[in-house]
Amino acid sequence: MEASVPNEPPSFEQAMLPHLDAAYNLARWLLRHEQDAEDAVQEAFLRAYRAFGRFRGGDGRAWLLTIVRNVCFTQLRRNHPSVVREVFEDDLHGSTFDPGEVNALVWRETKAAQLQLALDKLAPEFREVIVLHEIEGLAYREIALVSDIPIGTVMSRLARARRKLQTELQALARKETTHGL
Amino acid sequence: MDCNEIRRLLEAATDGELDVAHQLAVEEHLGRCPLCARAVEGIHARRTALQTALPRFTAPPALAEKVRSALRNEGAPVRTSASQSKRADVFPLWRVTGLAASLAMALFVGYTWGGSRVRTQALVDEAVSDHVRSLQANHLMDVASTDQHTVKPWFAGKLAFSPPVTDLAGVGFPLVGGRLERVAGQDAAALVYRRRQHAINLFIWPARREAAPPVTRERDGYNVVSWTDGSFNFLAVSEIPAVELADFAEEIRQATP
Structure with a gap:
């Protein structure tokens, strides 16, 4: 499993280090802390290196991000047990999700800082799918690989995450209006 | 429904x-x-x-070196490479391009929801299946040459236009050959580049009938990037990571006057 065999590309370095920013971005959003994110990324790369013999080519970014998110969730469970509760609901009712009405006005008027705040308030599992889809640009299929959930669950979780985000934004906007008055 | x-x-x-x-x-x-x-x-x-x-956080510059040194301690063959850190410097610039592309894409999708979007999807589908077929049928090239001065004349007489042909071996995307394709109902030049063991198909066809939409997307594990320079439409498709394909597209853009 040594990756140093010559003429056997790609090496671990070639396959995985280009995804350093993707790894850091996910860890930074999940852990919401710079130093914690750096530590998680470093640990994830070490684990990835040890497991690289099991990497069968293909989507290197998804493979690495799976390890990153697992390291992050382990850390969240250890340090903030109250934050992490498994999101079972959407797995049970995967097919019955209702995307609801998207309030265009809310989204047009939202400020960047509010949106970031709202995203920080979501449960990590919901934040995860938003980050992977909206920021990292992953397709449903890739998110299913990273988070190890069925594609149907990716769809419903993403729909619920977007809806929750809108609810948070509306709450933040209400707060601001009240304080403004 | x-x-x-x-x-x-x-x-x-x-x-x-x-x-x-x-x-x-x-x-x-x-x-x-x-x-x-x-x-x-x-x-x-x-x-x-x-x-x-929502910002995409980029790794602090020191993190890359920390990861490398942790890997070296683990016995991994990792270079202390300057070329990698140079890539990292270039990356944020690329992100801006990527963001601009996604904004352009959002605008495009927003304003031309309807026929154009269907055509865009059809174009992406077609390009991906051309790419897959070229790999499966072992029909990647009709002219195999790493010399742009061999590949370019080969198209003369076979196409009604003269596609810009550039070798990018210097930046890690060697040209390996070319062939003819049909894209969007028109004759197109397919240039084949290599990245490690992967092939990149770059389709080039005249933009006079319809400019290719700026697209960056993934389909069935293949990444697709398309753009136009006004005279020609370009569409690159490959299984290499989206980031690398974007680098490739940027190199082609810069090399095409």
Whole structure:
């Protein structure tokens, strides 16, 4: 499993280090802390290196991000047990999700800082799918690989995450209006 | 399909995750249902807000070196390379391009929801299947040469236009050959480049009939990037990571006067 065999590309370095920013971005959003994110990324790369013999080519970014998110969730469970509760609901009712009405006005008027705040308030599992889809640009299929959930669950979780985000934004906007008055 | 069924598909449709048949059904419905069309406007507003407001954090410069040194301690053969850190410097610039591309894409999708979007999807589908076929049928090249001065004349007499041919071996994308293809109902030059053991197909065809939309997307594990320079349309497709394909596209753009 040594990756140093010559003429056997790609090496671990070639396959995985280009995804350093993707790894850091996910860890930074999940852990919401710079130093914690750096530590998680470093640990994830070490684990990835040890497991690289099991990497069968293909989507290197998804493979690495799976390890990153697992390291992050382990850390969240250890340090903030109250934050992490498994999101079972959407797995049970995967097919019955209702995307609801998207309030265009809310989204047009939202400020960047509010949106970031709202995203920080979501449960990590919901934040995860938003980050992977909206920021990292992953397709449903890739998110299913990273988070190890069925594609149907990716769809419903993403729909619920977007809806929750809108609810948070509306709450933040209400707060601001009240304080403004 | 009625409005309820359409509503359940809207998120997947605007995410570009529907199969062609459902996508067409949704678009056909949107053309005659103002209520559902308004729902799509909301979804576009949300996407614009998310993509402009949420930062993609980039790894602090020191982190790359920390990871490398941790890997070296683990016995991994990792270079202390300066070329990698140079790449990292270039990356944020690329992100800006990427963001501009996604904004352009969002605008494009937002304003020409309808026929053009169907054509865009068809173009992406076609390019990916051309790419896959070229690999499967072992028909990657009709002219195999790493010399742009051999490849370019080869197209003369076979195409009504003269495609720009550039070798990018210097930046890690050696040209390995070319062949003829049909793209969007027109004759196109397919240039084949290599990245490690992967092939990149770059389709080039005249833009005079219709300019290619700026697209960056993934389909069935293949990444697709397209753009136009006014005279020619370009579409690159490959299984290499999206980031690398974007680098490739940027190199081609810079090399094409």
